[in-house]
Amino acid sequence: MSDYKIAPSILSADFARLGEEVDNVLAAGADWVHFDVMDNHYVPNLTIGPMVCQALRKHGVEAPIDVHLMVEPVDDMIRMFADAGATYITFHPEASRHPDRSLQLIRSLGCKAGLVFNPASSLDTAKYVMDKLDMILLMSVNPGFGGQKFIPSTLTKLGETRQLIDASGYDIRLEIDGGVNRDNIAEIAAAGADTFVAGSAIFNTPDYAEVIDAMRKSLS
Numbered sequence: 235m236s237d238y239k240i241a242p243s244i245l246s247a248d249f250a251r252l253g254e255e256v257d258n259v260l261a262a263g264a265d266w267v268h269f270d271v272m273d274n275h276y277v278p279n280l281t282i283g284p285m286v287c288q289a290l291r292k293h294g295v296e297a298p299i300d301v302h303l304m305v306e307p308v309d310d311m312i313r314m315f316a317d318a319g320a321t322y323i324t325f326h327p328e329a330s331r332h333p334d335r336s337l338q339l340i341r342s343l344g345c346k347a348g349l350v351f352n353p354a355s356s357l358d359t360a361k362y363v364m365d366k367l368d369m370i371l372l373m374s375v376n377p378g379f380g381g382q383k384f385i386p387s388t389l390t391k392l393g394e395t396r397q398l399i400d401a402s403g404y405d406i407r408l409e410i411d412g413g414v415n416r417d418n419i420a421e422i423a424a425a426g427a428d429t430f431v432a433g434s435a436i437f438n439t440p441d442y443a444e445v446i447d448a449m450r451k452s453l454s
């Protein structure tokens with residue numbers, strides 16, 4: 235597999251200089267912008283909303299914006315992020331009363347749709363909606379904060395998810411999020427991931443290009 239995507243999580247960026255940070259990380263070789271939306275209800279933290287996504291588009295960001303909704307409920311936010319220029323919109327199935335309907339809503343608004351699974355959540359819901367998925371995102375930390383350690387049992391879960399995707403025959407990306415860095419990215423890719431979210435491993439270093447290059451080297 236060679237179509238790897240690196241998606242820096244702007245949760246670890248300097249919010250006071252967000253446009254510049256996103257420009258810099260894309261110029262450094264990032265493929266996507268990962269956009270973490272937290273509501274202090276589904277997760278115990280509060281971050282950014284659709285206005286910030288729209289502001290990044292107005293600023294000139296053309297790269298895919300990968301919106302990870304950690305909010306409950308999800309449908310109003312899906313509509314607002316689709317209007318704001320999101321490319322992917324993913325949500326946690328337990329945060330929607332009707333996950334199938336929410337997935338259909340995302341696609342009906344012209345975005346790509348995905349489900350997110352926490353470290354201890356079963357993949358069951360995914361099995362019944364494979365035809366409506368463009369991405370499965372596995373959390374390798376508990377959601378809510380950047381800078382946590384990768385939970386090793388996620389490697390087994392990645393393998394199970396990869397089998398599920400391959401058996402389905404659908405074109406579904408497998409994204410991993412939490413504790414990804416230059417030292418573990420190769421092992422994570424070998425377990426089945428093709429899309430890598432990394433926040434602190436990129437934004438907490440002075441040279442974004444150096445880290446992203448090192449990640450790509452590990453992947454090649």
Ligand SMILES: O=C(CO)[C@@H](O)[C@H](O)COP(=O)(O)O
Nearest residue numbers: 377378380381412413433434
């Ligand atoms: O969604 C989340 C946290 O809830 C992630 O996107 C983190 O922001 C990843 O940060 P690092 O673990 O890479 O620092």
